[in-house]
Amino acid sequence: MGSKASGFTVEQENLIWDLHRRGESLGEIERFLGVTMPRIRRFLRESSGIRPVPRARRIGHITAGEREEVSRGIASGDSARTIAEKLRRSPSTIARAIARNGGREHYRAMDVDAAAYVRARRPKISVLCGRPILRTVISEKLHEQWSPQQISVWLRRENPADPQMWVSHEMIYRCLYIPVLKAFDSNVFHELRTDRPIRRPRGKKRSHGRGRIRNMVSIDRRGAAANDRSEPGHLEGDLVFGTRPSAVATLVDRHSRSTHVVALPDGYRAETVADALIAYPGRLPTHLRRSLTWDRGREMAEHERITVTLEMPVYFCAPHPPWQRGTNENTVSI
Incomplete structure (x- = not known):
């Protein structure tokens, strides 16, 4: 059985967490389970996307079986020391357990075990609650848009x-x-850069190409004229977001630093971005649209259509090295 609140079986809950950890989308989890997406979203939000730690008894705690032996010993009139010797426990441990749970007259193994389970569920004080100075420093850094890793x-x-x-x-x-x-x-x-209400795992599945950009051309293949800024027409592009889903595309010429802002009134899906980048640069003279460099955002999934239509190659930055589009980054941030 799963939790009553979720409505899922234990097997379904485990599958949801496994798929979520692999980076599957809610739509893909829905197809795996055959249940509606809102139910899955509610389930994940109950714990903010962080898988709860499975509950387990602490080593050394009195077990349910031992509590039954304590109950039988009390019924037989045995002392706490005698019961402790049978269980190979400390006499003080058994005496405290009996006193804490109503004394010899009211000790019932099942009730005691259930009460111990409930006591163990109480919310523990977090590390940061006990260290107010540390918590204040972290809050300040989060407000400055630092990541938890930083x-x-x-x-x-x-x-x-x-x-x-x-x-x-x-x-x-x-x-x-x-x-x-x-x-x-x-x-x-x-305060986090992602601004997500639930935690999303960093790891993504790589079993197929869905969600990845195909046939990318590396920035390493961009010509010398673009790299040394010796001729105009080599553009660097990126998206600038307002209130989602509001966005515009920015194009900055590496040679002249002239900046173009391309409206995206219909959103920033790949086909929409491709249509806008074909329409706007298409009005420029050929010598002012020689190449385009972009990061690996999925809005450029239709880069091949842009290349074929405008005869303008699109180059992609390496996955993580910084400042490969420094002209655009510095210009747009001013």
Whole structure:
């Protein structure tokens, strides 16, 4: 059985978490399970996209079977010491367990075990709740749009001799996304660059090409004239977002630094971006549209159509090295 609140079986819940961890979209999870997307979304939002840690009894705690033996020992009139010897437990452990749960007259194994399970579920105080200075520093950095990974590394570098000022990026994410930890206000996740209400895994499946750009041409194949800025017409492009889904495309000439802003009134899906980039640069003279360089955003999935229509090759930056479109980045940020 799964949780009553979710309406899913244990097998379905495990499958949802496995698919979510692999980076599958909600639509793909829906197809796997044959259930509606809103139900899946509600289930993931209950824990903010972070898989709950499976509950397990702590090693050393009295087990349900041992509680039954305690109950039988009490019924037989055995002392706590005698019961402890049979269970190979400390007499003080057994005596405390009996006293904590109503004494010898009211001790019932099943009731005691259920009560212990409920007590163990109480929300634990998070690390950040116990360290207000650390929490304040993290809040300030989040407000400055630092990522949890950056904050974690920076804290260790700035406080090498003070472990109380260290925290992992995963703990920051958990405190942001799990309300019961009460480390931050419930809307602090808006400070993250992604601004997502649930955690999304970084890892993506690679079993097929869906969602990836095909036949990309690397920036390494861009000609010398574009690299050394010796002739006009070599453009760098990117999207600039307003309130989603509002966006415009920006094109900056590497030679002259002239900037073009291309409206995207119908959104920034790949076909829409391709239509706009064909229509706008298509009005420019041929010598002012020799090539286009872009990052690996999926809005350029139809780059081949742009190349064929305008006879203008499209080059893509490497996955992670910075500033391969520095002309565009610096111009648009001013």
